[in-house]
Amino acid sequence: MAGIYFHFPFCRQACHYCNFHFSTQLKHQQTMLKAFEKEISLRNDEIPQRLESIYFGGGSPSLLSPRAIENLLNIVMRDSLHNDKIEITIEVNPDDVSDAYLNQLKSIGVNRISIGIQSFFDHELRMMNRIHSAAQAINAIERTAHYFDNFSIDLIYGVPGSNSTTWKNNLNRALSFDPPHLSSYALTVEPKTVLAHLVKIKQLDLLDEEWVKSQYDWMVDRMEEAGLENYEFSNYSKPGFQSINNSNYWEGKAYIGIGPAAHSFDGYRKRSWNIANNQKYMKSLEQGILPSQHEKLKEHEAFNEYIMTGLRTAKGVSLEKVHQSFGNHYVTYLEQQVENHLIPQRLYWDGDALKVSKGAKFLSDGIASDLFILKD
Numbered sequence: 001m002a003g004i005y006f007h008f009p010f011c012r013q014a015c016h017y018c019n020f021h022f023s024t025q026l027k028h029q030q031t032m033l034k035a036f037e038k039e040i041s042l043r044n045d046e047i048p049q050r051l052e053s054i055y056f057g058g059g060s061p062s063l064l065s066p067r068a069i070e071n072l073l074n075i076v077m078r079d080s081l082h083n084d085k086i087e088i089t090i091e092v093n094p095d096d097v098s099d100a101y102l103n104q105l106k107s108i109g110v111n112r113i114s115i116g117i118q119s120f121f122d123h124e125l126r127m128m129n130r131i132h133s134a135a136q137a138i139n140a141i142e143r144t145a146h147y148f149d150n151f152s153i154d155l156i157y158g159v160p161g162s163n164s165t166t167w168k169n170n171l172n173r174a175l176s177f178d179p180p181h182l183s184s185y186a187l188t189v190e191p192k193t194v195l196a197h198l199v200k201i202k203q204l205d206l207l208d209e210e211w212v213k214s215q216y217d218w219m220v221d222r223m224e225e226a227g228l229e230n231y232e233f234s235n236y237s238k239p240g241f242q243s244i245n246n247s248n249y250w251e252g253k254a255y256i257g258i259g260p261a262a263h264s265f266d267g268y269r270k271r272s273w274n275i276a277n278n279q280k281y282m283k284s285l286e287q288g289i290l291p292s293q294h295e296k297l298k299e300h301e302a303f304n305e306y307i308m309t310g311l312r313t314a315k316g317v318s319l320e321k322v323h324q325s326f327g328n329h330y331v332t333y334l335e336q337q338v339e340n341h342l343i344p345q346r347l348y349w350d351g352d353a354l355k356v357s358k359g360a361k362f363l364s365d366g367i368a369s370d371l372f373i374l375k376d
């Protein structure tokens, strides 16, 4: 068992690009916490004695008080209380960060902070409708670095109105804090978001794909120069600071998702997900019913998923793992596909691992789809 993920589905304000599940109806937070407890008790048998990671995401889990977080930790930790190596992460919004808050998080055992910075420019933050300012972003990192060795900065690139100067400034500013970990995502237009509406009515022009790719390629080089390895498509870390939670997810280990819209995986083929509706989630748990659905991945679907996530990581796709998980005919298929259909400069073999070449990383998902097995 890899870990537990808590999805805390509340935010003070809706960011224009966001399609995660959340509500701005903050008054339901306490009832939601009760529902979390109920979900944990109903899934008691699934929670192992010893966990590798616990992750508070959302939404905005930094709306939670340290006492509420401690209560959830006490319920799920069990023997993990004695595991020094357990990673306990919370995502925080810069406007929620204070010395007192960080100090309390540390005292209850949180040992990793992921800060949603996104940009150091006020005009970009306003365009995304982030609630915080550039000054709050800087203060949040300074305060966090004072209390925690292990922290991560989140940035967004490809923001409409950005250019190579603003993007370079953003990344260089983030690196000036010497972060052990950084995640950076391209701004994407998701359906039913304000951003999608603004693009539709032509109030915003998106940057073209080539331009976004050039921002990504520059970032990969700049991060390498700063000593942060691109260990997954969007994630960079110093040695020893890779996110355990995320790495386990990419390696296909089991995890339990608690909260509305949270997903779970049994580490083999079964995937389940909770209803993405706060009211229905809380009501169902009040009645003692788990509001979840599940599916069993077919063998070729599990193979395709492994190819997709594997090619996004520095470890690549391991032939040994393909052999163990799917059998030798999948190994033969993969070797033939690589041989027959792909442009050599995009992929290479590193021992038994298939990897995407540096200049082709931005195209990883498209390259992976060339290797998929398609069946009905």
Ligand code: SF4
Pocket: 010, 011, 013, 014, 015, 018, 019, 020, 022, 058, 059, 060, 093
């Ligand atoms: S704070 Fe995070 S989860 Fe909430 S709306 Fe913004 S991007 Fe989405």
